[in-house]
Amino acid sequence: MSTVSRRGASSPRELSRVGDRLSFVYLERCTVHRDDNAITATDADGVTHIPSATIGALLLGPGTRVTHQAMSVLGECGASVVWVGEHGVRFYAGGRALSRSSGLAEAHATAWANRRTRLEVARAMYRLRFPGEDTAGSTRQELLSREGRRLKECYRRESARTGVPWVRRTYDRHDFAAGDAPNQGITAAGQCMYGVVHAVVVALGCSPALGFVHSGHDRSFVFDVADLYKTEIGIPAAFDAAAEGTEEIASRTRRALRDRINRTGLLDRCVRDITELLAYDGGSEEAEHQDRVTLQSDRDLHVEGGRNHGEEPIW
Template sequence: MTTPASRPALTPRHLTRTAERLSFIYLERCTVHRDANAITAQDAEGTTHIPSATIGTLLLGPGTRITHQAMSVLGETGAAVCWVGERGVRYYASGRALTRSSALMEAQAHQWANPRTRLAVTRAMYRQRFPDEDPAGLSRRELLGSEGKRMKDCYRAESARTGIPWRGRHYTPGDFSSGDPVNQAITAAAQCMYGISHAVVTSLGCSPALGFVHSGHELSFVLDIADLYKTEVGIPVAFDTAAETDQDIGPRTRRALRDRINETALLDRCVNDIKRLLLPPGETAPPHGAEDRDVVTLHSDGGQHLPSGFNHRGPDEHPDAELTW
């Protein structure tokens, strides 16, 4: 048997296309190791083999241990790795992004850098959150005012639905117990949604900091994405949890939200929503399969891209046949 060091590195030609991979695989309470070009998940019930080239993002939950060789093969096959809480509800750290292409990051930067397109993405986010309201023509201040009214309406509606008295949103940073039970549940749900959004944003290679609604924080875009599902998922789960009992509000909210995320396939939905918001209309992935290829180009004039690794001597000369290094 060959040693890992002597195995030839896999190229994109050998790998499963990103569109054909499993978006997310979640493991918990097991040891992750390597067997040839597969990873193995070993626990008390036995060993499961998972072809590493079929993984988009591996989510490592509580109780997992992973070996150096397992991380090595995941890196070779282009899989992303995130260390998360139970069922992906919290985000702690990550390895590389799921894609080899910078197309989605560049699309985000392009949309963010132009004030007009940044506002257009902001309006698209509000349109997704409140589909019965047309944000076209509204300024940012008007959008914020509209959101504030809709959030108050949402809290009142959930209060009426569950019978939980609502006295307003109250949260003291660093003091979880300062709020009443329903406020504690809302805080716990919000923290979970931030973790989920962070895991998805990172796995797609986007910048967590380049936000369209939020600004000035390293997680601005994460907050933007989490807010897309606040009134639909997070707040209803929080009110449902608080309506059951006042005991163990935080843990019970996290478990309830974990189950709702699993039932609704919210992770996959986050992926599709981010691509829809950032990429041009009708485009759902980097062009021409670029996400699966190691392609590095050089910026040139007029929006052109030149091949890298060559000595480009002048505008009218062909690049040298030999690599520069």
């Protein structure tokens, strides 16, 4: 018997705000299934229940199997699903936005479509990276140069703090193990941050592809936002993991990153920074939670959908 149209998505009022969710949950060598509105992870030790509406991103590591029903409830809850390889994290799927309103998506597209406002948002992003510095009159090339110097200084600072030797940033995307311990950690932290930020971007209804600093990739905006926190969260977590040794650097980096994400309230900051960067006032709470469709008419007038607006009835 067909189940099409039988189950509707949960309303936004029934879901946890993205800023209140767990940053990510990592699972490996288990079967992920559904039990009511929770997902279950079954392995040799038994069954673990995880409320699906509290997950920002679910990381599926090696040896995992996931059922269709589990993916269904994760999609309904707006959780992102990330498949994790042996040597890093890649984002492959995401759920529906938590808001039923298209307001933030439209603000994103409007800011991106105009060259002047696109540069203004890029400068605002760099202001978040360079606290207390003026970016108003800087060209994109000048901003890129300052960003390069900021990263080099961060690497030197973290090397001195942790005692981990540092030469330069280098990695081979086809061979994770080719890098030294801090480079492996930085790669793992960066990819994990992209998965977490992608979860926030998708949950808010923004387009991952419309970037203001990055361009030409389907996750350009994800890279933009994740880079805001690279020197504060991602790189320090990588050096902390490298300071503990060279074994299992990727998994230890993820654990260090998880702790920093929770301690700094990163998901809530992501939501706040994205809405401020896109100059989105949020609209009314009632409008954000309404499942309402309008039709665009002349002079930017919006009329109610779901009815015939012609002079003659349509039979």
